[in-house]
Structure formats: C-alpha cells, structure tokens
Amino acid sequence: MREKIAAFAQVARQLEPDRETFNELLRQSSQYARHFLENLDNFPTYQETADNGIGIYEAPVSDHPMPLEKALKLLWENVTRPGINPASGGHLGYIPGGGIVHSAFADFLAAITNEYAGVFFAGPGAVRMENHILRWLADIVGYPQSAAGNLTSGGSISNLIGIVTAREAHDLKAADFTNTVVYLSEQVHHCVNKALRIAGLKECIIRYVPLDEHYRLRTDKLAEMIKADKAAGKNPWLVVASAGTTDTGAIDPLDEIADIAEEHNIWYHIDAAYGGFFVLCEEMKDRLRGMERSDSIALDPHKSLFLPYGSGVFLVRDRQPLLSSHHYMANYMQDIADARDELSPADLSPELTKHFRGLRIWLPLMLLGVEPFRAALSEKRLLAEYFYEEIQKINGFVVGPYPDLTVITYRYIPPKGDPDEFNRQLVREIHKDGRIFISSTMLDGHFTLRLAVLVFRTHIETIDLTLEIIREKIALLLKQPEWAER
Numbered sequence: 001m002r003e004k005i006a007a008f009a010q011v012a013r014q015l016e017p018d019r020e021t022f023n024e025l026l027r028q029s030s031q032y033a034r035h036f037l038e039n040l041d042n043f044p045t046y047q048e049t050a051d052n053g054i055g056i057y058e059a060p061v062s063d064h065p066m067p068l069e070k071a072l073k074l075l076w077e078n079v080t081r082p083g084i085n086p087a088s089g090g091h092l093g094y095i096p097g098g099g100i101v102h103s104a105f106a107d108f109l110a111a112i113t114n115e116y117a118g119v120f121f122a123g124p125g126a127v128r129m130e131n132h133i134l135r136w137l138a139d140i141v142g143y144p145q146s147a148a149g150n151l152t153s154g155g156s157i158s159n160l161i162g163i164v165t166a167r168e169a170h171d172l173k174a175a176d177f178t179n180t181v182v183y184l185s186e187q188v189h190h191c192v193n194k195a196l197r198i199a200g201l202k203e204c205i206i207r208y209v210p211l212d213e214h215y216r217l218r219t220d221k222l223a224e225m226i227k228a229d230k231a232a233g234k235n236p237w238l239v240v241a242s243a244g245t246t247d248t249g250a251i252d253p254l255d256e257i258a259d260i261a262e263e264h265n266i267w268y269h270i271d272a273a274y275g276g277f278f279v280l281c282e283e284m285k286d287r288l289r290g291m292e293r294s295d296s297i298a299l300d301p302h303k304s305l306f307l308p309y310g311s312g313v314f315l316v317r318d319r320q321p322l323l324s325s326h327h328y329m330a331n332y333m334q335d336i337a338d339a340r341d342e343l344s345p346a347d348l349s350p351e352l353t354k355h356f357r358g359l360r361i362w363l364p365l366m367l368l369g370v371e372p373f374r375a376a377l378s379e380k381r382l383l384a385e386y387f388y389e390e391i392q393k394i395n396g397f398v399v400g401p402y403p404d405l406t407v408i409t410y411r412y413i414p415p416k417g418d419p420d421e422f423n424r425q426l427v428r429e430i431h432k433d434g435r436i437f438i439s440s441t442m443l444d445g446h447f448t449l450r451l452a453v454l455v456f457r458t459h460i461e462t463i464d465l466t467l468e469i470i471r472e473k474i475a476l477l478l479k480q481p482e483w484a485e486r
C-alpha cells in the first residue's frame with residue numbers, strides 16, 4: 001500500500017513545479033507578454049489567417065507532456081494571431097475595452113493563492129474585498145446602503161441575474177407569465193431577450209418601445225403602452241433601459257423612465273454594460289441622471305473600466321429580492337452558516353465556487369486610483385466627437401446622431417450605385433487591410449458603419465489613422481467603374 005501510494009505520489013508531484021520550472025514559466029510567459037505588448041502597434045488589429053487557429057487540434061490531449069516553448073508557439077500561431085486583437089487600440093468595433101495589464105497580475109495572484117471568494121467563512125478577506133468594490137460601485141451609481149450586488153463574469157449574466165431578481169421582487173408565478181408585460185427598447189441588447197428565455201419567461205408579452213431620432217426609447221410611447229396594457233387587464237412588470245446601446249451608443253432618458261416606472265410600480269432595470277462607468281466623468285453626470293433611481297443595473301468593467309474579459313457587475317437597490325432568489329443552504333455547508341458578518345457572493349448569484357474577480361478590479365484601483373480611468377473615458381468621448389466632426393469633412397459621408405457616448409454611425413453615399421453594397425465593400429476592404437477594425441450594422445434598413453471608441457489604448461493617432469484608411473479605401477473603390485462618376 002505505502003509503496004503504491006509513493007509511486008503515484010512520485011508522478012503526481014509534477015503538478016507542483018520546482019523553483020527552476022516556476023522561474024522558467026515566469027520567464028517565458030513574461031517574455032510572451034512583453035513581446036505582445038511592445039509590438040501591439042505593429043501587429044494587425046484584425047487578421048484573417050488561412051487556417052483560423054485549426055492548429056490547436058493538432059496537439060492532442062495525451063500522456064505526453066509538451067515543452068513550454070512549443071505550447072507558447074501553438075498559442076501564438078493559433079490563438080493570439082488570428083481574428084480580432086481586442087487589446088489593440090485599433091479595435092474600434094462592437095464594444096471593446098482593452099484589458100489593463102495590472103489586472104493580469106491580479107489574476108495571476110488570485111490563481112496562485114486560489115482564494116475562495118464564494119463564501120465569507122472560507123475567504124473572509126476576499127469576500128470583504130469584493131463587497132468593498134461593490135459598495136464603491138453602488139456609490140458611483142448612486143444606490144443607498146440597502147444595495148447589494150455581485151461581481152459576475154459579464155453583462156449577459158448580470159442582466160440575467162437582474163431579470164431573475166425582478167421576477168422574485170414581483171413574486172411572478174408561472175401562471176402569471178402570459179399576462180405579464182416586459183417593455184424593451186427596439187435597440188435593447190439581445191442578451192436581455194436571451195435572459196428572459198433562460199429565466200423561463202419567454203411566455204411574457206414583450207413590447208418593443210419605438211425610438212426617437214437619436215435611437216433613444218420614447219417615453220411618451222412607453223407611458224401609452226403601459227396605460228393601454230393596464231386598461232386591458234395586463235400586468236406591466238419590467239422595463240429595461242440602456243445606458244449606452246451597443247448599436248448606436250444611445251443613452252435612454254433614464255430619469256423620465258424612472259418617473260414612469262415609479263408611477264406604475266414597474267421594476268426598472270438599466271443595462272449599463274457599455275456606458276455605466278462614464279458616470280465617473282463629471283461632464284457625463286447630467287446625461288446619466290436617473291441611473292440612481294433604477295431598481296437594478298448591469299455594468300461591465302471589461303468594457304468601460306478596461307479590465308480583461310470576464311468582469312461584469314450586477315447591482316440591486318434593495319438586496320432582499322436578490323437574496324431570496326439566490327440564497328441557499330445545504331447540510332454540507334453548515335459550518336459556514338455562523339459566519340454571517342458579511343453577505344457572501346454565493347448568496348447573491350447562481351455561482352458557488354468562482355473566480356476571485358474582486359482582485360482584478362481592486363488591484364488596479366489601488367495602484368492607479370480612479371483618476372486615470374476617468375481621464376481615459378473622457379478622452380474616448382472626445383475622440384468619438386472628433387471622429388464625428390472629421391468624418392463629415394470627407395465628401396460623401398452622412399452620419400447618424402451626435403454621439404451620446406463613444407459610438408458613431410456613418411455611411412458613405414457613392415456618386416452612383418447601391419450605397420449598401422458600397423459600404424459593405426468598404427468595410428470588407430478595411431478588414432482586409434487589418435490595421436484597424438471597425439464593424440457594421442443595419443440601421444433603418446441601411447447598411448451602416450460603426451466606430452466604437454473604448455479601448456484604453458485608442459488615442460488621437462488611432463483615429464487619424466482610421467480616417468486615413470477610410471479615405472484610402474474609398475479612393476480605391478471609386479476607381480472601379482461600378483462606383484465611379486460618369
């Protein structure tokens with residue numbers, strides 16, 4: 001018996017690197033990271049490779065160890081290179097963010113110590129750290145002391161927790177669903193629909209509230225719809241507003257929606273996954289007023305706080321329905337029941353064991369303070385305004401509304417031919433070039449280009465380069481007889 005155990009232990013000890021192996025892991029990983037960071041400006045922001053990372057399949061999971069050099073080479077060739085480089089300042093598509101380096105070191109320490117942040121009894125300091133961050137977040141949103149929340153993996157999960165909490169708060173039962181009404185903007189993020197379905201609420205009546213010319217939810221229409229539904233004996237339950245829509249960056253009239261939600265006793269959830277952290281900027285406080293009057297809110301530090309992916313936030317003004325929908329006890333957890341000085345993440349989210357996400361938010365905030373984040377957000381906003389002005393100086397461009405945040409929509413009208421097809425080709429040419437990355441959408445039935453400025457590494461040089469690339473590609477396309485002036 002002892003011999004057998006010793007034989008297994010001998011092999012199992014490989015799970016613990018010796019000092020030399022540890023140093024080698026550190027050396028090569030930091031070399032990889034440094035090479036990546038120092039060359040960010042030289043690497044394409046978007047790269048289509050022939051095989052799109054298929055090489056990953058060529059190294060089977062087996063009993064044969066692979067040298068670190070080889071593993072990192074596989075990573076570089078197949079993962080880091082192909083597709084969008086989300087860390088690049090040239091990433092101007094979707095809603096980017098960047099991924100600040102300080103958080104990577106926090107993740108490293110979180111993983112090494114493997115701190116258990118799920119329950120207070122196991123990781124009191126880790127849980128206090130998360131609660132400390134959540135309190136700071138509740139303060140910037142403007143929530144009272146009754147608030148609570150959870151550090152989630154992202155906006156989709158935050159919105160899902162929001163919907164489940166709203167269901168609990170209004171004590172909705174399955175039998176009520178078909179008579180229950182949800183009000184969403186036509187520009188709501190699709191993850192809200194997905195969350196409603198996951199939460200078993202797809203039988204609810206979903207009303208899409210029309211938008212004004214800025215793509216903001218029309219509160220007159222919202223009020224009308226609610227009144228009509230009430231008159232028809234329906235149960236208006238939930239309204240979801242956006243503090244920054246993904247498509248056009250519009251901020252819904254948050255304060256007016258709060259009035260309506262209050263009047264009709266409707267749960268008011270704000271999806272602020274994109275724009276929430278702009279409330280840190282003095283000049284944006286007015287624009288975001290009303291946020292503090294919501295019942296719950298989702299924010300995404302991996303967007304407007306520039307953290308690496310995997311960082312979301314859910315906050316609720318009154319913690320009770322969040323607790324009653326997520327708290328659970330089990331026999332094998334009886335030891336933790338006495339340690340109740342603090343709320344534990346496991347009581348406030350679907351997760352039990354989880355990544356110690358607090359550290360990746362806490363460390364950069366401690367090391368840098370809030371000021372650089374605030375400055376980066378103000379800078380991005382001005383860059384968006386700068387692009388909005390400059391793109392109109394190129395003959396042929398029409399633009400969408402003045403940006404509420406940092407998304408600009410625009411399209412080129414060629415001298416002849418189908419504008420949709422022209423813009424489709426234009427975005428394709430820009431992708432082929434790869435120095436920067438922009439995306440497109442359909443707005444009012446038109447193929448439209450989007451520029452989303454949110455990577456902390458995007459600066460005015462990036463925007464100038466983008467304008468230069470756009471000019472270059474338009475000149476190229478206009479040489480084709482299809483588009484050229486007669």
Ligand SMILES: *Cc1c(COP(=O)(O)O)cnc(C)c1O
Pocket residue numbers: 095153154155156157189191242244245246271272273274300312
């Ligand atoms: C990105 C985004 C989401 C989804 O968040 P994930 O972190 O990607 O899950 C939801 N709403 C808005 C407005 C977003 O921009």
